[in-house]
């Protein structure tokens with residue numbers, strides 16, 4: 001081998017090293033801090049107290065190995081979240097439960113809660129009773145498949161009640177229903193603490209989300225199942241990244257374990273969040289992963 005060949009080869013080697021270094025630095029490290037799962041269900045088909053594929057040990061192990069340190073829990077019926085809140089295994093796993101009153105005792109309630117007075121009575125009874133982890137922090141998740149039902153008599157009463165008692169509302173609704181629900185509160189949405197499940201799953205454009213966040217200071221967006229959120233390599237699409245940088249205190253992540261399959265993919269869901277969170281400035285990532293939910297539900301900023 002001549003000196004010339006050696007030099008040429010070492011140049012190629014250095015060039016390759018530089019290329020590797022560039023590509024490694026352009027791929028940001030995944031977010032590694034604590035997570036607050038702001039939309040979790042522990043429904044009876046997961047575990048009904050006696051049987052089911054996901055007993056407490058199982059769901060807590062999933063949270064623990066994913067660095068999930070707090071969960072906003074609600075369940076159909078409410079026994080699931082209460083069991084999670086009451087178990088010594090939960091505190092042993094280092095998980096804080098933030099319980100919400102679910103409006104559904106069974107599947108039939110999904111389509112009728114907004115006009116069913118017995119639901120209003122059930123919510124009042126649950127709130128009076130509380131859970132082993134302390135008082136309920138809010139109500140929901142509820143659905144409105146037709147946004148006009150935001151004006152149902154029980155929907156109106158519950159929105160007013162939530163605001164009067166500083167309860168958080170977790171709502172799976174479209175953008176029109178956000179306006180209607182807010183209009184049904186004493187402050188007309190200026191003091192309402194409403195978490196928009198999936199942040200407009202029915203197709204509200206990022207520009208419309210922007211408009212609503214500007215209009216209602218207590219509106220926050222939870223990001224499970226949000227179509228159009230991530231693009232290449234699981235990173236945020238540009239318009240969503242811009243929205244999070246514009247409103248860094250207004251978004252949270254969630255699992256939405258509404259069916260057992262979501263429990264089976266809990267690891268992947270949380271890993272997916274960690275990928276795109278790692279692509280944001282560290283303080284913004286930490287806020288979306290933990291701090292925004294911690295602020296809303298009164299948890300320490302450093303768990």
Ligand SMILES: [Zn+2]
Pocket residue numbers: 039041141197256257258
């Ligand atoms: Zn849900």
